[in-house]
Amino acid sequence: MNFRKSIDLLTKEAEESGEGTLKRTLGPVNLVALGIGAIIGAGLFSITGSAAANNAGPAITISFIIAAVGCAFAGLCYAEFASMIPVAGSAYTYSYATMGEFVAWIIGWDLVLEYAVGAATVSISWSRYLVKFLGYFNVGLPHELTMSPFDSTATGGEIMNLPAVFIVVLMSLILIKGTKESAVINGVIVAVKVVIVLIFIFLGWKYINTENYTPYIPSNTGKFGEYGISGIIRAAGIVFFAYIGFDAVSTAAQEAKNPKKDMPIGILVSLFICTILYILFAHVMTGVANYELFKGQDGIAPVAVAIDNMGVKNAAGVVAPAYPWLNKAIILAILGGYASVILVMLMGQSRVFFSMSKDGLLPKVFSNVHSKFGTPAKSNLLFMVFVSLFAAFVPANVVGEMTSIGTLFAFILVCIGIMILRKRMPDLPRAFKVPLVPLIPILGVLVCLGMMVFLPLDTWVRLLVWMIIGINVYLFYGIKNSLLSDNVPATMSKSSKTVSYIGLVLAVLLIIVAILHHHLSLQALELDPTVKLDVGLYYFSLGFAALHVVIYIFRIATAKNIQAK
Numbered sequence: 001m002n003f004r005k006s007i008d009l010l011t012k013e014a015e016e017s018g019e020g021t022l023k024r025t026l027g028p029v030n031l032v033a034l035g036i037g038a039i040i041g042a043g044l045f046s047i048t049g050s051a052a053a054n055n056a057g058p059a060i061t062i063s064f065i066i067a068a069v070g071c072a073f074a075g076l077c078y079a080e081f082a083s084m085i086p087v088a089g090s091a092y093t094y095s096y097a098t099m100g101e102f103v104a105w106i107i108g109w110d111l112v113l114e115y116a117v118g119a120a121t122v123s124i125s126w127s128r129y130l131v132k133f134l135g136y137f138n139v140g141l142p143h144e145l146t147m148s149p150f151d152s153t154a155t156g157g158e159i160m161n162l163p164a165v166f167i168v169v170l171m172s173l174i175l176i177k178g179t180k181e182s183a184v185i186n187g188v189i190v191a192v193k194v195v196i197v198l199i200f201i202f203l204g205w206k207y208i209n210t211e212n213y214t215p216y217i218p219s220n221t222g223k224f225g226e227y228g229i230s231g232i233i234r235a236a237g238i239v240f241f242a243y244i245g246f247d248a249v250s251t252a253a254q255e256a257k258n259p260k261k262d263m264p265i266g267i268l269v270s271l272f273i274c275t276i277l278y279i280l281f282a283h284v285m286t287g288v289a290n291y292e293l294f295k296g297q298d299g300i301a302p303v304a305v306a307i308d309n310m311g312v313k314n315a316a317g318v319v320a321p322a323y324p325w326l327n328k329a330i331i332l333a334i335l336g337g338y339a340s341v342i343l344v345m346l347m348g349q350s351r352v353f354f355s356m357s358k359d360g361l362l363p364k365v366f367s368n369v370h371s372k373f374g375t376p377a378k379s380n381l382l383f384m385v386f387v388s389l390f391a392a393f394v395p396a397n398v399v400g401e402m403t404s405i406g407t408l409f410a411f412i413l414v415c416i417g418i419m420i421l422r423k424r425m426p427d428l429p430r431a432f433k434v435p436l437v438p439l440i441p442i443l444g445v446l447v448c449l450g451m452m453v454f455l456p457l458d459t460w461v462r463l464l465v466w467m468i469i470g471i472n473v474y475l476f477y478g479i480k481n482s483l484l485s486d487n488v489p490a491t492m493s494k495s496s497k498t499v500s501y502i503g504l505v506l507a508v509l510l511i512i513v514a515i516l517h518h519h520l521s522l523q524a525l526e527l528d529p530t531v532k533l534d535v536g537l538y539y540f541s542l543g544f545a546a547l548h549v550v551i552y553i554f555r556i557a558t559a560k561n562i563q564a565k
Helices: 007-017 028-039 042-046 048-084 091-098 101-135 162-177 183-207 228-243 259-288 302-308 324-358 377-393 396-424 439-453 457-481 489-527 535-564
Strands: 311-313 319-321
Touching: 028 183, 028 259, 042 048, 042 101, 042 302, 042 324, 048 091, 048 228, 048 259, 048 302, 048 396, 048 439, 091 101, 091 324, 091 396, 101 162, 101 324, 101 377, 101 396, 101 457, 162 324, 162 377, 183 259, 183 302, 183 324, 228 259, 228 396, 228 439, 259 302, 302 319, 302 324, 319 324, 324 377, 396 439, 396 457, 457 489, 457 535, 489 535
Parallel strands: none
Antiparallel strands: 311 319
16 A cells, blocks of 8 residues: 555656656746636636625635635645656646555545536536526526425425536537647637636626625624634635636646746746635625625526626616626626536546556556547546536535535645655655745645634535545455555555554544534524434434444454464
């Protein structure tokens, strides 16, 4: 489990795929533009409204600042990773070369969670914007086919979110065929996203009603995470989704002219610019429309709600939109931009599994390449089904929070990795070094962990379930099939025992978190009879954890017997 890929092996693999000869053509301006294009994505146009409505109120602007600070610390650590390993690659590749196979597996498995639920979140938002867009032309889709039956705002009769499934299937089929986005098309999409934000801020500013900012920080309802300080920090963890993609700058280290100087500029300046745009965007959004208007199903399409409130109220108190054309144009642009984001997320998901499969940690089906299209078609089909199920039946707030907690967890591992590498491999050449180590990585861990802690406990339950599933796959398949394994019984037994101990700790932790979440939910129910108890999740978690406690204890005992022989 501690096997590491050598730098020479990574370089050889890169050369075989043609990625080892990239030219250093990117300057600081190029890197800043790359960062802005990667950061401004679906998160801003989807979950910002619900985070303001349910957690922070107008103080969502403060939440964006907190999230940006966490990104800055993690971004510096990503930059060192990118400058240290002389090939393009993800956090999975970096950790495999530096921290060992098991840590690489955990990061890779976590990245798949990020990409899968991220694509589902965007597809659900895409569905809501599509309903809004068709509504302008008096075209209505059946309500029961545009909403999850498990959504908290469901009124009964809902079956599934069919438009969300449609866009996931469509983008998956495009990936299977192997269609690539050219640099020109990608640049146009980036420009469109930035223009949307600027137009929204510019036109909406004069329709801000300062009464909507009172109170700026709504009083806590008595429930943790609902307004007040706890609500602001919880919202920071939720809107962290809006910053996903900044690590794209760090992956361009091999193409930067002067990585030591330009990488921190590219990461930090792009983060700074996007943070300013995000703050202004959120300020206008909660200024033209009261934050409570973003509650419910429309919260996943906040731009549409805000634009509908950019106007003057008539005698009946109804707002007459000043820019009726703007909503149609912007929503159409968002639909196109969302499709691109879903495509990239689905591609990233399949490519991580592709790399893990090539290393022997997953079955070969995930790295089989279609003879005609030259893509991992079978892998794309499997993920198409997996993500479609999420998009069809899981509420938007659940998948959005899961994306954020998965990303925050990956960032924490990257920050910890930098501290480990400074001890283990201090002489490895680095084009860029994180300053003030271990202070910066520790701050990155603390800020990201702080945002994770303030996320709802049911999100932690789902993360633990996902990580235990990952432990199982590695324990029962990855250890014995890894291409770097020495297949020595003593080594295999020791690795099995260590992984089982880790799994046992996670299973016990899952029991504790599930019980705590259920206890707090019962308390909330006493205060508010309308609170819904997720009894199914509670009993599933306890049963799932108890079963795995038995499995891991058995594996530990078996491993000890093998070592004794």
